[in-house]
Amino acid sequence: MEKNRVEAFSDGLFAIVATLLVIELKLPDGPSVWLDLLSIGPKILAFVLSFLIVTMYWVAHHSMFNFVSRVDRNLLWLNNLSLLCVSFIPFPTAVLGNHPQDPNAIALYGITLILVNVTDTLAWSYAARKPELSGKHLTPHIATLVTRLHLSPVAAYTVAIVAGRFQPLLSLAIFVCVPLFFIIPNRWVSGNIRSSVK
């Protein structure tokens, strides 16, 4: 299987997942359009949050595959496993939009995201350990940095899941901060990226 093929399939899947999220948004048949819109405010926020998170994963997927030069059967299926978790995201997004302060809805959302990061990291660790899959320019130092970037959100998501039992709003704030942390230019991310690209 050529690398280009796997990337094109993954890109398509990320684009479809990002776009499918909007299907969940339906205006209820209430007294006025304005009040109806307010009533689904949490669903709209969940849509925006998940769109940012899915595109964040897409960017991460690309950065990762920049260091992959060949795809073998195992890497292919570890990647498919990660895509399975990504394609599941619209469901916990809808649940969270309907029950934004429910600890179990928060846990479902967090666990799904953790699974994406873990399977992503599994695929990366496998590729990084095999010199015939990752290119020559991948040093152990870079491999560790990329793994750290991929695993760091897991800690945040875990805190969000636990906090959901006591302070649901804190959990939601954490979910929002993770993509913002990777989107808004900051030293930690750009420092790690720069030293991994060098």
Added chain:
Amino acid sequence: MEKNRVEAFSDGLFAIVATLLVIELKLPDGPSVWLDLLSIGPKILAFVLSFLIVTMYWVAHHSMFNFVSRVDRNLLWLNNLSLLCVSFIPFPTAVLGNHPQDPNAIALYGITLILVNVTDTLAWSYAARKPELSGKHLTPHIATLVTRLHLSPVAAYTVAIVAGRFQPLLSLAIFVCVPLFFIIPNRWVSGNIRSSVK
């Protein structure tokens, strides 16, 4: 991130949004197919309108990226922000199809389109100001022309939103005219495009 990648992802997303619009169309279980069709006439018109607008944005996105030679992290996320607004379009389209003369439905539709144009222009302004992202053949004159083409619909959408309070049909006419203005060959658009391509 290579420019090709970003374009392929954006193309996929535009194609999916354009196609998802039809999902909203459901024939009610009325007395006759003919009368049922008439009853959802506004939804069908909203579908056609949004399809034209989404493909108009797709064409604009391409014209813009013709002048971009490289994509950095900030441009990538400004583009994702614009795609977020594009992927939201099916929702206000459905609301407008259900409440075609409601001022708030018109405002929601107009605001969504304004957000697409504004984020699009943000991405463009960022790229145009950095010589390492835009190619050498981009003169300040062209940069201004492209910005003007991208921002001009904002004025029309604003008028449509205000007019929605008094004359909803006028608002709908304005929404229809914007894509037609870019589709039907005319001097203003082709003049600006020609002078920007030269």
Added chain:
Amino acid sequence: MEKNRVEAFSDGLFAIVATLLVIELKLPDGPSVWLDLLSIGPKILAFVLSFLIVTMYWVAHHSMFNFVSRVDRNLLWLNNLSLLCVSFIPFPTAVLGNHPQDPNAIALYGITLILVNVTDTLAWSYAARKPELSGKHLTPHIATLVTRLHLSPVAAYTVAIVAGRFQPLLSLAIFVCVPLFFIIPNRWVSGNIRSSVK
């Protein structure tokens, strides 16, 4: 706009339309899975029919673009107009699946298909008349053959619409025969294609 771009966007749209058709299929909550399946038999047949028709249009679109070397603004929008009609197909398919013997459902389905063929032919006629868009190897003889292949189904669809008033089953048979005519190898199609490729 490069030709490759337009083809990739069109390919994506055809693939999404073909796949969205299945969303309409929902098993009712009846007494037994077997009887429920029988009760939605017409919807399943409408799904299969429309899938074949959409892929037939995809193949026709490709054959046509083989003779196109460049895309200008007008051809781009004529192509978008044709894609608009294609992206509408899931709706009349659902209506036909729900009311398989209703003359108006048959008319809606037939008119949609006619619009695809007419807009397709408009795009082709425009491209064929401009030597800078179609390549040098396009002779007037081939241009006429392609036009004939694209317009011939219009006659069949018109007969189907009229027959729907008296013999709905005859209409459905005609709808089924059109894609089969292009799929199953036969002299008329292959003769026209061969002489146009020569």
Added chain:
Amino acid sequence: MEKNRVEAFSDGLFAIVATLLVIELKLPDGPSVWLDLLSIGPKILAFVLSFLIVTMYWVAHHSMFNFVSRVDRNLLWLNNLSLLCVSFIPFPTAVLGNHPQDPNAIALYGITLILVNVTDTLAWSYAARKPELSGKHLTPHIATLVTRLHLSPVAAYTVAIVAGRFQPLLSLAIFVCVPLFFIIPNRWVSGNIRSSVK
């Protein structure tokens, strides 16, 4: 029709089918999110199962097309026939998720998968028999191995359909084992693949 085109269209369709599966997942409005999630457990499992099966078919499709160098009109339509069956998968998946122990739901699911394998094998047999479509490096030995890999699941699915009358859980176990058999590295698959690639 160029081979690349057919592959890109097929890739897009596989990615969309894999992603559409999640649309079926809706949380019922029950007493608690946790109990509601448990109540749709079978649907979630059906989603995971079908995602693995669709990506398995995608991998098989690629392996097959590695040996195809040119696509003629017949191969194109045999491929489309196979894609028709693939695009149908979300429907039996939803039925199985709703009636996981119903013999008819199991039969519908199994028959759909058998149709994918049979049409896939038809396309392959046609391509393998024509030297102008398959490349020179395809020996009769490899052609037989690929056919065997594509047809072997049919036997398993048939057993699952029959077992569904007596032991529905056994059928489900068989459905799960087929993709796992191709995903988890094992001698039979890798031996066949290795000897076919040599």
